[in-house]
Amino acid sequence: MRKIIILLLMTGVFCMTTAQAQEKEAVRLPLENYLQGHASGNGEFHQKAFLPEARLLFVRDGKLAQRTSAEYIKGAGGKPADDEAKRKRSIELVDVSGNAAIGKVILDYPNAYFADYFALLKIGSEWKIVNKSFHVQPRTNPAEKISFTVTDEEKKAVAVPLENYIKAHASGDAEFIRKAFHNEAKVMFFADSKFNQWSAEEFAARFTGKPAADENKRKRSFEIIDVAGNAAIARVILDYPTVKFTDYMTLLKIDGEWKIINKTFSSETKGKK
Numbered sequence: 001m002r003k004i005i006i007l008l009l010m011t012g013v014f015c016m017t018t019a020q021a022q023e024k025e026a027v028r029l030p031l032e033n034y035l036q037g038h039a040s041g042n043g044e045f046h047q048k049a050f051l052p053e054a055r056l057l058f059v060r061d062g063k064l065a066q067r068t069s070a071e072y073i074k075g076a077g078g079k080p081a082d083d084e085a086k087r088k089r090s091i092e093l094v095d096v097s098g099n100a101a102i103g104k105v106i107l108d109y110p111n112a113y114f115a116d117y118f119a120l121l122k123i124g125s126e127w128k129i130v131n132k133s134f135h136v137q138p139r140t141n142p143a144e145k146i147s148f149t150v151t152d153e154e155k156k157a158v159a160v161p162l163e164n165y166i167k168a169h170a171s172g173d174a175e176f177i178r179k180a181f182h183n184e185a186k187v188m189f190f191a192d193s194k195f196n197q198w199s200a201e202e203f204a205a206r207f208t209g210k211p212a213a214d215e216n217k218r219k220r221s222f223e224i225i226d227v228a229g230n231a232a233i234a235r236v237i238l239d240y241p242t243v244k245f246t247d248y249m250t251l252l253k254i255d256g257e258w259k260i261i262n263k264t265f266s267s268e269t270k271g272k273k
Contacts, residue, residue, distance in 0.1 A: 020096070027094050027101045027120055027127050034118075034129065035089045038107065043076030051121070051128040053195060055186070057252060057261050058134050059230045064184060064254045064261070069129075086110050086142065093226065095235065097246035098266025099190050101127065102233050104226055110142035115228030117250055119264045121190045130188045130195075131262040133250050135229030150227045158232050158251060161260050162222045165249075169220060169238060174207040182252070182259035189265055203263075217241045232258070244268045 030049040037045035046069075054069040081087065086109075093104035099122035107114035119131040137146050161180040168176035181200040188197045212218065219239040226233050230253035238245040250262040 023096050024094050026122075027096055027103065028091060030120060030127050030129050031091050031094070031103050031105060031118065034105065035091070037076060038089060039080060039084065039087075041077040041079045041081070043073040043078075046073045046076060049129050050132075051123060051130050051195065053197065054128070054130045054132070055262075056132045056134075057184075057250075058136075059252050059254060062255055064182060064252065066184065072132075083110055095225065095248075097248075098122075098268060100246065100248055100264045100266040102225070102235075102248045102250075102264075104233070108146075111139060113137040113139060113146040115148070115226075115231065117226070117228075117231055117233045119188065119248055119250055119262050121188060121195065121264055123190055123195055124193070130264065131186070131250055133231050133252055133261065135231040137229060148228045154227065155224060157253075158224050158227060158234070158258050159222070161251060161258055162224070162234055162236060162249065165236065165260065166220045166222065168207060170211060170215065170218075172208045172210045172212070174204040174209070177204040177207060180260050181263075182254060182261050185259070185261045185263070187263045187265075214241055229253075242270050244270065 033045045033049040037043060037049065050069040052069060056067045056069065056072050058065055088108040090106050091103060092106050095102050101120040103118040103120060105116040105118065107116065114134055114136050116132060116134040118129050120127050121130050139146065164176045164180035168174065168180065183200055185200040186197050187203045220237065222234055222236040224232060224234045232251040234249045234251065236247040236249060238247065245265055245267050247263055247265040249260050251258050252261050
């Protein structure tokens with residue numbers, strides 16, 4: 001009997017691991033279409049990769065700048081770049097939780113090095129990019145090696161909006177959300193068979209001004225996953241008695257201050273798979 005139980009447990013773990021691997025491969029598809037769009041100059045690949053409501057947010061001269069996915073797709077050149085043979089691209093990271101995911105892509109070009117961060121959602125049965133943020137490092141020498149060194153001081157600065165986000169949940173005080181999020185930020189998620197998004201203020205309005213009745217049973221933590229120049233991604237876990245949330249945060253350093261500019265999330269009801 002014990003052998004049978006062990007076998008069943010091993011089979012369950014194997015099936016779960018296989019399913020997770022398959023989901024990661026599915027998440028890679030829009031990222032690969034994104035890369036193919038750059039390689040070919042064909043905007044149709046980017047159209048396949050992005051949800052129509054997707055946004056691109058980045059920092060220009062210290063200020064927040066943004067474009068719609070339609071504006072971005074329209075900018076496709078229609079053919080490969082003249083120096084395409086010298087351009088390198090790679091998917092560096094994929095992290096998945098339920099119907100939400102993040103990815104990191106590197107575009108290593110002779111005159112610039114891009115670190116692209118993506119937030120993705122599974123819309124029905126298909127993964128789509130819903131937010132792209134990036135940092136670009138210009139280079140004058142194509143052979144120059146680019147890497148990003150993050151100081152302890154910078155890590156502490158990136159952590160500030162994440163800490164304020166957690167304080168908001170612990171206290172119910174919406175002012176912590178307003179401190180954590182840029183006023184142009186969005187909360188994006190898939191629920192009730194549709195894509196949903198809230199503004200930062202709509203999200204803040206959901207806070208009641210007081211802690212939850214079961215606050216002493218709630219656990220929260222965050223991990224800064226990656227930082228490149230003035231862009232970053234992080235994961236926040238809200239582990240509550242009846243539900244567990246995995247929040248993926250995209251952050252940008254705007255006017256010298258780190259802010260959350262996009263949140264996607266998935267939820268898992270406790271006791272259900």
